[in-house]
Amino acid sequence: MLTLFDYLPSQNAYKVRLLLSHLGLPYRTELVSIFEGEGQQAEYLAINPTGAVPALRLDDGRVLAESNAILTFLASGTQYLPDDAFAAAKVQQWMSFEQDCILNIASLRHWTMTGKLARRPAALVAMRRAGGLRALQILERELAQRPFICGDQYTIADIALFAYTHRADEAGLPLREFAQVCAWIERVRAQPGFLDEHHPYSIDSHSSRELP
Numbered sequence: 199m200l201t202l203f204d205y206l207p208s209q210n211a212y213k214v215r216l217l218l219s220h221l222g223l224p225y226r227t228e229l230v231s232i233f234e235g236e237g238q239q240a241e242y243l244a245i246n247p248t249g250a251v252p253a254l255r256l257d258d259g260r261v262l263a264e265s266n267a268i269l270t271f272l273a274s275g276t277q278y279l280p281d282d283a284f285a286a287a288k289v290q291q292w293m294s295f296e297q298d299c300i301l302n303i304a305s306l307r308h309w310t311m312t313g314k315l316a317r318r319p320a321a322l323v324a325m326r327r328a329g330g331l332r333a334l335q336i337l338e339r340e341l342a343q344r345p346f347i348c349g350d351q352y353t354i355a356d357i358a359l360f361a362y363t364h365r366a367d368e369a370g371l372p373l374r375e376f377a378q379v380c381a382w383i384e385r386v387r388a389q390p391g392f393l394d395e396h397h398p399y400s401i402d403s404h405s406s407r408e409l410p
Contacts (some may be wrong), residue, residue, distance in 0.1 A: 200225035201255040201400045203245060206234050207399035208360040210265040210302065211252040216357055217272055219393040264360075266293045269354040278354050285348065292355035296362075299336070302329030304362045306369035311398060330369060334376050337363065341378040343386055352389055362387045 202218070204211045204227050218225055229252050230236050237249035246253040252273075253263040264270050270290075273279035278288050304405040306326050309315040315323065337347070337359070346352050347359060364383045366373040374380060386392070 201222040201240070202226070202229055203228050203230050203251055203253040203255070203326070205230050205251040208251050209307075209365065210250075212393075212395070213265045213361045214252045214254065214272070215353060215359055215395075216361070216393045219270055220278065220357075220389065221272065221276065222391060225271070237244065262281075266297065266354075266358055269293075269357060273354045278352070279314050280348075280351065280389065288348045289353050290353040293358045295336075296355075296358040299329065299333040300359060300362050302326045302333060303366050303369050303371065306330055306371070307362065307365055310370055311368060328369070328373050330366065334363070334366060334371065334373070334379060337382075338378045341382045346382070352386070353381065356382075356386055378388045 200223065202211070202214060202225050206229070208402075213264065227393060230242060232249070236242060237246075237251070243249055245255070245261050248262070249261070252265055253261055254267060254268045262271055270279065270293075279289060302325075306315075306323070309318055309323075328336070340347060344350065344410045347355050360406070364377065366374075385396070
């Protein structure tokens, strides 16, 4: 059986749980208390060198880390990743956008929900906020043209983008002002096997290496 190394408040880990739910795949969970330092212990660093979550151990013992790499692996041969080379590359294009641009939303949310925002330099917060707004503006424009980010088909690109985008209000960003994004969020929620769960951070949590 698959083993998911997880930390429940992590939206990166949620991406994997969401796809596993869509696929109906059984798996077991090993929680990694990253705020308490478990991610930096030698045993876990042998699983994921960054000490972050998620990571996935296969039945044969091989291990894969990084949420979008895991999504790509699990989605191979399914409806969530096109067989056509160009269409598959477009999925990867938007997953790269998620890593580069949605990171701004993820960082702001992490700082806000763990009480760290006031300790961050004002210029850095302003830069992240501008980057988060720009990411939402790009998604708003693109999703006005098609139901899902790569076209008519719901793919792992949507899953990757959804994880932090649908929590943008928790980052202090005006998500409701982006009507097309909000409509897309509802289309994602309507997908068979959608996993509706939310595990907030504790404001007492310590620093960790989890990418927010």
